[in-house]
Amino acid sequence: xxxxxxxxxxxxxxxxxxxxxxxxxxxxxxxxxxxxxxxxxxxxxxxxxxxxxxxxxxxxxxxxxxxxxxxxxxxxxxxxxxxxxxxxxxxxxxxxxxxxxxxxxxxxxxxxxxxxxxxxxxxxxxxxxxxxxxxxxxxxxxxxxxxxxxxxxxxxxxxxxxxxxxxxxxxxxxxxx
Amino acid sequence: xxxxxxxxxxxxxxxxxxxxxxxxxxxxxxxxxxxxxxxxxxxxxxxxxxxxxxxxxxxxxxxxxxxxxxxxxxxxxxxxxxxxxxxxxxxxxxxxxxxxxxxxxxxxxxxxxxxxxxxxxxxxxxxxxxxxxxxxxxxxxxxxxxxxxxxxxxxxxxxxxxxxxxxxxxxxxxxxxxxxxxxxxxxxxxxxxxxxxxxxxxxxx
Numbered sequence: 001x002x003x004x005x006x007x008x009x010x011x012x013x014x015x016x017x018x019x020x021x022x023x024x025x026x027x028x029x030x031x032x033x034x035x036x037x038x039x040x041x042x043x044x045x046x047x048x049x050x051x052x053x054x055x056x057x058x059x060x061x062x063x064x065x066x067x068x069x070x071x072x073x074x075x076x077x078x079x080x081x082x083x084x085x086x087x088x089x090x091x092x093x094x095x096x097x098x099x100x101x102x103x104x105x106x107x108x109x110x111x112x113x114x115x116x117x118x119x120x121x122x123x124x125x126x127x128x129x130x131x132x133x134x135x136x137x138x139x140x141x142x143x144x145x146x147x148x149x150x151x152x153x154x155x156x157x158x159x160x161x162x163x164x165x166x167x168x169x170x171x172x173x174x175x176x177x
Numbered sequence: 178x179x180x181x182x183x184x185x186x187x188x189x190x191x192x193x194x195x196x197x198x199x200x201x202x203x204x205x206x207x208x209x210x211x212x213x214x215x216x217x218x219x220x221x222x223x224x225x226x227x228x229x230x231x232x233x234x235x236x237x238x239x240x241x242x243x244x245x246x247x248x249x250x251x252x253x254x255x256x257x258x259x260x261x262x263x264x265x266x267x268x269x270x271x272x273x274x275x276x277x278x279x280x281x282x283x284x285x286x287x288x289x290x291x292x293x294x295x296x297x298x299x300x301x302x303x304x305x306x307x308x309x310x311x312x313x314x315x316x317x318x319x320x321x322x323x324x325x326x327x328x329x330x331x332x333x334x335x336x337x338x339x340x341x342x343x344x345x346x347x348x349x350x351x352x353x354x355x356x357x358x359x360x361x362x363x364x365x366x367x368x369x370x371x372x373x374x375x376x377x378x379x380x381x382x
Contacts, residue, residue: 020325023293031304032321033314035290039324039331069286069318096208107207140215140257147225158208165212172213172257177241 017055021062028067035071035140036063042077052078053124057131064135071172073140074128076157080121085144088118089153096155111159125160129169139164143174206252213255215290216244218262242268249273249280249287257288257320261296270306273317281316290320 017038024034038055040048056074063070076085091114096107115122132139141157154176161173218241231237242265248256249272258269266289273280273287280287291300303319310317324331 015325015331017325020323023323027321030301031307031314031319032300033288033318035320035322037322037324039326069288069315071320073322108210138213142215143217145224147229149226155208158212161212162208162210170213172215172255173209174215174217174259175209176217177237177244 017059017062020059021066024063024066024070028070033069033071034063034066035073037073037075037142038078040078042075042082044081044083049079049081049124053128056128060128060131060135060137060139063137068136069138071138071140072132073142075142075144076121076160077144079124079128080118084118084121085156086148086151088114088121089148089151089156092156092159093151093153096152107155108159108162111155112163115160115163122160122163125164126167129164129167129171133168133170138170138172140172141174143176146176209254211253213257213286214248215257215259216241216248217259238262238265241265245269246272250276253283253285255285255287257290259290259322261291261299263299266299266303270303274310277310277312281312286315287317288320289318290322292322293324 017036020034020036024036027034036059038052038059040052040055043049056072060072063072080088092111095110095114129139141161144153144157146153158173158175161169161171164171218237231240241260241262245256245258245265245268248254249269258265260266269289289299289303291297300319300321307314307317307319
């Protein structure tokens with residue numbers, strides 16, 4: 001193997017899901033619960049998003065074999081294109097701004113309507129959430145960049161976690177102060 | 178030290194912190210209802226508008242601690258406190274110790290979370306504390322956040338966290354060093370000169 005080949009091999013090798021789960025098992029013996037996350041820089045390629053979904057589901061299933069509680073974290077930016085996510089954030093932010101002082105009940109139902117217009121993202125999230133529910137694994141929506149300019153993305157992850165929980169999920173939303 | 182940036186939920190620059198915090202909690206209820214909440218100080222400080230970032234670390238710390246206190250005593254949400262701040266963890270555990278029955282009367286769980294390779298003293302201290310309190314792990318747990326993936330996937334995450342910590346945690350040089358140690362460990366492991374992820378450090382029992 002040449003130097004370039006060795007470099008490529010080094011970069012693409014790494015600590016695997018199996019090793020992470022094995023570590024989780026050892027930590028549990030010490031009284032520490034695991035929160036696994038497949039760390040991957042976001043990409044707009046549909047194949048990358050699909051592979052991320054597949055890996056996350058495999059991770060949840062593996063973590064499901066461990067004692068509970070156990071958690072897996074996901075990032076919306078790994079399951080959606082940048083353009084799609086920014087658009088969704090703008091729509092939900094606009095909605096939350098209008099309903100900010102209008103009382104609690106109105107926001108979530110209206111946000112649900114917005115989310116239905118993003119079937120690919122919501123489909124991925126629904127499939128992941130379903131596997132987590134069946135595996136009794138807590139699903140954590142990890143933090144994104146909260147403020148894209150003046151647009152607050154927190155409302156997007158909050159409404160997504162609400163929707164998934166309404167459908168039986170156990171989804172934690174990351175609330176950034 | 179300059180560049181201590183903790184982001185907070187600013188609605189407007191001229192609002193008082195009490196007002197900002199009150200709105201933040203009200204928004205949390207409005208947006209998240211009773212969903213489980215992972216509470217963090219803010220993760221992408223250098224990429225956000227300066228007017229959305231609290232410039233004084235102590236103020237941000239105080240707001241985080243107040244949020245924890247109010248969420249535990251006034252709300253029903255299950256809560257995951259993701260922090261490497263010793264003082265915040267001490268305050269939260271003290272609150273749990275003092276008001277455990279009241280806090281856990283609500284149907285919820287409380288979790289403390291630290292990144293693998295960081296805050297191990299906090300993590301193992303919490304485990305001992307929970308044993309002392311004799312609370313079931315189904316109600317109060319201690320979590321390690323374990324990122325995995327290939328080197329080119331994990332390293333950007335760890336390096337970014339280390340760089341952010343340089344801005345966030347002025348007094349927490351040890352935490353930043355711990356992150357860089359984790360980066361070095363991951364690189365070294367490929368050359369067979371360091372522990373792999375599956376090998377727990379023996380001095381952490």
